[in-house]
Amino acid sequence: MKRYCLAVDLVNDPEMIAEYEAFHKKIRPEIEKSIREAGVTQMDIYRLENRLFMIMETEDDFSFEEKAKMDAENPKVQEWEQLMWKYQEGLPSAKEGEKWMIMKKIFAMEGEID
Template sequence: MRKYALGLDLLNDPQLIDEYVDLHKNIWPEIKASISASGVLNMEIYRFENRLFMLMEVDDLFSFEKKADMDASNPKVQEWEQLMWKYQSAIPGAMDGEKWVLMDKIFEL
């Protein structure tokens, strides 16, 4: 099992942040199914202010490329991703159009 950490910012608007949190408390079942089908075994998102941190544990067959291909061909995922841009802001250093940015592990105990 591999583990990835990713970061993303939200727009710094308390009402939008509350909406985003509410949407993730009741994530669409199609999105949950899509995440699992891509090989993600566990996914957690943490928030401080408008900064998000995601921790993903994935199976040996998972790849970001495969997930991107699956997402691109899934209309419900595309609908979800379009909705999420209402709340999200690329983290400093992200490339154009990039949402979640892979973080480098710098310490492990």
């Protein structure tokens, strides 16, 4: 198992944040299916104000590149991504078009830092 932590910001508008959360109360089945088929075994998203924090646990052979390829070939995922862009905005350090950014692990209670 691998674990990744990612962050993105939401448009800082209370109504839009509420809409975004409503979409995530029960995501579309085809979106969950695509996430699982990519090798993601668990995904949790937390919010503080307009900052989102995602924890992803994956199979050992998970690849962001392979997931991006699968997503690009899936019209339902593309539709979902376009919808989510309405609510999301990149972090201040994001490149144009970049959303979720992988965070650097800086502390571990047990074990080593990568």
